[in-house]
Amino acid sequence: MDSINDVLQSTGFAQLHWQMVVMWVIIGVLIYLAVVKQFEPLLLVPISLGALLANLPIHDVILQAPEIQYTLSESGEISRTLISPGGLFYYIQQGVSLEIFPPLIFMGVGALTDFGPLIANPRTLLLGAAAQFGIFATFFAAVGSGAFTLEQAAAIGIIGGADGPTSIFVANKLAPELLGAIAVAAYSYMALVPVIQPPVMRFLTNEKERKIRMQSLRKVSKTEKMIFAIVVMAFCLLVVPAAAPLISMLFIGNFIRENGVTERLVRAAQNEIINVVTIFLGLTVGLKMGWDKFLDPKTLGILALGIVAFVIATGSGVIMAKLMNLFSKNKINPLIGSAGVSAVPMAARVSQVEGQKADPDNFLLMHAMGPNVAGVLGSALAAGYFIAILGG
Template structure:
């Protein structure tokens, strides 16, 4: 009887658990708390954190690949089928899930504010500053490879699916920490951005009231995704999967003739992919991969990238305000990162703190949706250079 109990203990996860597993389980519980109690990007943070929890349960084997042995005829024979999350992860590794997320994002996005004010795309571009500065710092000064540095830099765009897509192409061994960093900083937009925005602007600038945007016709909204898809895909072919799915989803929305497809892309399909992507990405954050100095460096660099991107958008907003003779509130530049619509809401909150009743939300949505395109373009640049 005693031997049976000893054997049972030795076969349990308790006998194999390490301090690394315990630390990662605690990290996953903290992220679950932030998702549930604080509602920080819960739709993605909750499945990611629970996937992290599952991956760090010893002997569960949920990320275990299948194993084969050579049969008598010399052909491989399946020995073990592998874990559930290993197969879900193939949707990330093969670049399937992130573009499908973009399909849903496109179906939920109104590009009207960007069409009404095309100059706002410049703020979306300026908010990629952190991406390229962090890439150079990581590759030149910190010893990361060019591909690793590109994957780390894209965190500054605050776009989780793009970060996942680029990382699986260039540095799949860093997927766990990069995905966790990208989604964590997306969730913390209301905490990270306001101090930077207030530091770089004066109260007078934050009080600026902007003129109402012009109405955008249905024809413009239908032409826009088609033109963007053609131009971006011809200039940067590697960006076509992300931009193409984003714009196809938007065309579903704006055409008005495929309401069922638009609703499916926004709801059922998007929700299913979010569950699969989030859980499988979280499962890559095992103790062996996560608890090392390089990973901690990624977390720190991701924060720097995001902060610099925010600053880049605000600084360009100030420049455009000066050029326009004081007609542009620089706060909307901070929305040039890709966290839609949270970054635009933060711009609105800060504007109302400076002047109660000031309404800049729709103006901020222009740079915000431009940031989605900008981050996808930045990923396309890196893939064009390093993706071969």
């Protein structure tokens, strides 16, 4: 019996906790949403698998840091000897810890994004800016609850930008202990944009407003797009230097898309690079979802504040469009204001779908892309502001 007991003690079964089993159930729900319901599967699948690894007794093994022995010689020189190289995922997670993965994702987003609709109708920039009110309103709500520090509240508020990489970037900077919960909330609500936004859009608009047809957008030249990428990048970095890692990579990706002579680089940024980084980013986030950090009352608070952030962001964009119509001859369909959140291009598609429910011949998709890409800029600038103010 002693031999059998020794064998069992040497396995992982002896180290299982009931909290791990609870996390397995949560992970099962995430996998169901990703695979069956197809809610953000590209991120939720690797996040779920990373979370599973984090809630098995192998957690300390795969995340083991390298062991290095330092020796001081008689001459005063210090030599290093590698005793243990460390676990595989220790090195993979450095992509988040060293702030590498989120900016690389932004480069891929830039390579996939057409800023033409925003350039053609620059006033839609105001709609993207208005949607960021969800970030700041949630920040103040989190602070007012008394359950979160200023840094944690800022990281939670960014969920309202509907931008997963930015949420991860800010959480890693300001509240790494909440990274798993914030990332899961951000990507889950991004996937639920077609469910969350329409009721808010319909509540804040009437049928006449939903039927507004906007003027066709002019064609924007490649030269305009390249100049826009360089000028806006420089301006944003001068205004909020702390946002440099995200903003710079966004416009670097966009410039290689628009210049017309770097097709191989564009394909790599749009496909291989962003796909590989997405896998590693998801696994790293999942590894932050250990039961000791995730099964906490604060997690429920983060999920609740996240939905509030989305609702406020959606409503703010719609209301801004209605206000702009009071002073404009060329009316804006308020439905595109909801696309001011950064869920590209999902939020723009929601505007299109809701618009066609009111008028089947109305096409709002390209108009909605203006505030949609403006929202990406807005959330990145808001992130930079919080980091500059609270990052120390």
